[in-house]
Amino acid sequence: MTLTQLRFLVAIADAGLNITLAAERVHATQPGLSKQLKQLEDELGFQLFTRKGKSLETITHAGGHVLERARTILAEAANIRSIAANLRNEARGDLRIATTHTQARFVLTDAIAALSRIYPQVSVHLQPGRENDALALLDGGQVDMAIVSTSGTPPPAGIALPAYRWNRVVLAPDTHPLAKLPRELSLDDLAAQPLISYDSSQKPESSLRRAFDAAGLLPQIAITAGDADLIKTYVRAGLGIGILAEMALLPRDTGDLRALPADHLFARCTTWIVLRRESVLREYVLEFIERFAPHLDRRDITRAMAAGTHIAEGVAVPHWRERQLADDGVAAA
Amino acid sequence: MTLTQLRFLVAIADAGLNITLAAERVHATQPGLSKQLKQLEDELGFQLFTRKGKSLETITHAGGHVLERARTILAEAANIRSIAANLRNEARGDLRIATTHTQARFVLTDAIAALSRIYPQVSVHLQPGRENDALALLDGGQVDMAIVSTSGTPPPAGIALPAYRWNRVVLAPDTHPLAKLPRELSLDDLAAQPLISYDSSQKPESSLRRAFDAAGLLPQIAITAGDADLIKTYVRAGLGIGILAEMALLPRDTGDLRALPADHLFARCTTWIVLRRESVLREYVLEFIERFAPHLDRRDITRAMAAGTHIAEGVAVPHWRERQLADDGVAAA
DNA sequence: CGCGTTTACGTCGTTCGTAACGATA
DNA sequence: TATCGTTACGAACGACGTAAACGCG
Numbered sequence: 054m055t056l057t058q059l060r061f062l063v064a065i066a067d068a069g070l071n072i073t074l075a076a077e078r079v080h081a082t083q084p085g086l087s088k089q090l091k092q093l094e095d096e097l098g099f100q101l102f103t104r105k106g107k108s109l110e111t112i113t114h115a116g117g118h119v120l121e122r123a124r125t126i127l128a129e130a131a132n133i134r135s136i137a138a139n140l141r142n143e144a145r146g147d148l149r150i151a152t153t154h155t156q157a158r159f160v161l162t163d164a165i166a167a168l169s170r171i172y173p174q175v176s177v178h179l180q181p182g183r184e185n186d187a188l189a190l191l192d193g194g195q196v197d198m199a200i201v202s203t204s205g206t207p208p209p210a211g212i213a214l215p216a217y218r219w220n221r222v223v224l225a226p227d228t229h230p231l232a233k234l235p236r237e238l239s240l241d242d243l244a245a246q247p248l249i250s251y252d253s254s255q256k257p258e259s260s261l262r263r264a265f266d267a268a269g270l271l272p273q274i275a276i277t278a279g280d281a282d283l284i285k286t287y288v289r290a291g292l293g294i295g296i297l298a299e300m301a302l303l304p305r306d307t308g309d310l311r312a313l314p315a316d317h318l319f320a321r322c323t324t325w326i327v328l329r330r331e332s333v334l335r336e337y338v339l340e341f342i343e344r345f346a347p348h349l350d351r352r353d354i355t356r357a358m359a360a361g362t363h364i365a366e367g368v369a370v371p372h373w374r375e376r377q378l379a380d381d382g383v384a385a386a
Numbered sequence: 387m388t389l390t391q392l393r394f395l396v397a398i399a400d401a402g403l404n405i406t407l408a409a410e411r412v413h414a415t416q417p418g419l420s421k422q423l424k425q426l427e428d429e430l431g432f433q434l435f436t437r438k439g440k441s442l443e444t445i446t447h448a449g450g451h452v453l454e455r456a457r458t459i460l461a462e463a464a465n466i467r468s469i470a471a472n473l474r475n476e477a478r479g480d481l482r483i484a485t486t487h488t489q490a491r492f493v494l495t496d497a498i499a500a501l502s503r504i505y506p507q508v509s510v511h512l513q514p515g516r517e518n519d520a521l522a523l524l525d526g527g528q529v530d531m532a533i534v535s536t537s538g539t540p541p542p543a544g545i546a547l548p549a550y551r552w553n554r555v556v557l558a559p560d561t562h563p564l565a566k567l568p569r570e571l572s573l574d575d576l577a578a579q580p581l582i583s584y585d586s587s588q589k590p591e592s593s594l595r596r597a598f599d600a601a602g603l604l605p606q607i608a609i610t611a612g613d614a615d616l617i618k619t620y621v622r623a624g625l626g627i628g629i630l631a632e633m634a635l636l637p638r639d640t641g642d643l644r645a646l647p648a649d650h651l652f653a654r655c656t657t658w659i660v661l662r663r664e665s666v667l668r669e670y671v672l673e674f675i676e677r678f679a680p681h682l683d684r685r686d687i688t689r690a691m692a693a694g695t696h697i698a699e700g701v702a703v704p705h706w707r708e709r710q711l712a713d714d715g716v717a718a719a
Numbered sequence: 720c721g722c723g724t725t726t727a728c729g730t731c732g733t734t735c736g737t738a739a740c741g742a743t744a
Numbered sequence: 745t746a747t748c749g750t751t752a753c754g755a756a757c758g759a760c761g762t763a764a765a766c767g768c769g
Contacts, residue, residue, distance in 0.1 A: 054389065054463055055389060085734080097469075099473050107743075122462045126462045129458050129459045129462075133456070134387070136452055137448075415762085418761075424725090440725065441722095441724070
């Protein structure tokens with residue numbers, strides 16, 4: 054058994070059992086991987102994959118267990134390398150973040166810009182996807198951190214650090230009757246309109262859905278999109294009323310759209326930075342977290358990692374707007 | 387970085403930084419280890435050990451972290467091999483148990499005998515020591531399980547499965563006044579005598595010490611020994627009254643010694659089987675546990691391992707004497 | 720002078736890439 | 745026929761063991 058063999062194994066698994074694809078990803082030749090896989094199977098004495106003809110078909114049950122162990126072995130090997138890189142103040146490296154489109158597009162930009170100013174040699178890889186995908190990538194060791202949002206409790210896996218809180222806003226065309234409503238918006242107002250929101254609002258456990266359920270209302274979600282830009286586009290086209298995260302608002306949106314606060318209608322959400330419990334963080338990762346969530350102290354983070362528990366309690370988590378103000382303050386200073 | 391390099395690293399650490407000794411233990415030559423260590427240090431870019439002249443002096447701070455990671459890597463590699471060995475019904479293997487002398491000498495014998503009858507090719511290694519040593523060995527991956535006793539809560543680390551409960555007994559020479567006491571033994575009776583007990587009874591948190599403390603008494607512990615046989619020897623020599631675990635009583639001891647129950651004087655103790663949370667158990671390990679603690683079901687064990695929690699609650703844990711009866715019943719059947 | 724580590728060197732095994740072959744859709 | 749995996753072969757690298765040199769107590 055070799056680290057190389059295990060690396061090839063997970064590469065094959067991550068490439069969807071396509072050995073050729075896996076080979077390019079690890080910068081090796083395809084026969085090399087084939088052979089190493091065969092040797093590993095010979096040594097262990099059982100098939101890691103079921104074959105259909107010559108192609109790999111599925112992972113064996115036992116193979117899945119081996120794969121899991123191989124992943125943690127490789128993660129720990131990477132940790133050792135991180136220890137070394139931190140010690141020598143190595144400035145190069147990768148920062149792989151799995152997150153949603155909203156975070157990547159509207160929230161992370163400043164912190165990433167700051168990071169690549171301080172560490173120009175660090176390349177940032179953003180892996181957009183659903184919340185669950187992000188957590189799965191984190192657990193599989195494919196990314197260094199996941200940045201996800203929940204309403205209420207932190208995500209179940211890993212070390213979750215609260216980054217900030219935010220509310221939803223309702224977005225209507227300037228010309229729409231709702232945009233000039235003389236009173237506060239109500240859930241009934243919204244239930245009467247075709248709505249446009251994120252894909253995730255389809256799920257029954259979404260805080261959007263729960264708010265309507267609690268009021269005994271059945272909203273008509275006309276269009277869902279994974280992407281705030283798409284939502285805005287459809288709102289502009291007059292196809293419905295948008296409900297989205299307040300971070301997704303841009304100054305120029307106020308030209309033809311009207312954003313109505315919805316704090317009183319939907320549960321407040323929290324965005325979390327989720328880290329692998331066992332991972333050794335590179336210096337620039339800590340730097341990034343501090344830039345992104347300035348209320349988190351370096352020591353808080355390392356302490357939470359050591360204790361293996363998230364630090365939801367006992368940390369004052371700023372709201373999105375306060376956070377924006379704080380950022381401005383920093384920029385002005 | 388190679389698995390071999392990491393194996394050599396932990397071998398060197400476990401050999402007390404003596405490369406020559408480490409080399410014999412891993413069945414390799416000393417220059418080989420030296421060279422691999424050097425290569426690893428070169429690759430990581432820092433010293434894993436501080437040198438004094440040519441000899442290794444201490445482990446670097448960062449080296450300690452690397453060592454820790456290396457240990458889990460090797461443990462996971464061993465897990466992969468265990469998966470393979472289980473799958474091919476491999477009958478050979480090692481069972482390394484860290485435990486106290488009392489367990490090894492008086493309690494484990496039957497289960498080990500049964501195991502080596504069923505799996506003659508499995509070699510059992512008993513590692514005697516204190517409770518804390520046993521848990522440290524378990525945590526370092528040097529042993530497969532620890533078998534330790536506590537009064538009350540399970541040991542903090544690993545998966546703890548309750549094996550059985552037991553009480554202390556007081557041991558006096560047949561001729562001693564205490565042996566013919568017409569009434570029940572009291573703590574005052576004991577406090578008036580020179581006592582002979584285990585080394586661990588010196589510790590303030592021992593249940594022995596706590597019982598006397600609670601009664602406001604200061605016992606005179608005249609002799610301590612790590613070993614029940616020694617305690618008996620000194621009791622026979624008339625040097626004091628013995629206090630030891632009821633398991634340590636043998637039928638032939640009743641010839642010249644008198645055992646007095648002490649259930650009402652000292653807190654009941656529990657003996658735990660402690661496993662590493664992440665370890666894959668070989669078939670024969672499950673077999674051993676079932677033999678040793680028949681009230682534990684194979685499924686209970688795997689479930690507890692998967693859940694990562696001990697199963698202290700919800701399991702009826704037999705008392706030592708009931709357990710003995712049950713064993714007899716099995717033997718008779 | 721013994722113990723332990725490092726350095727030097729030769730041999731062996733292994734890995735890796737190129738190329739040809741085979742199977743499958 | 746195109747795609748993907750296996751087998752074959754040769755070159756280069758790396759690991760390992762033996763032998764000798766070096767430092768230290």
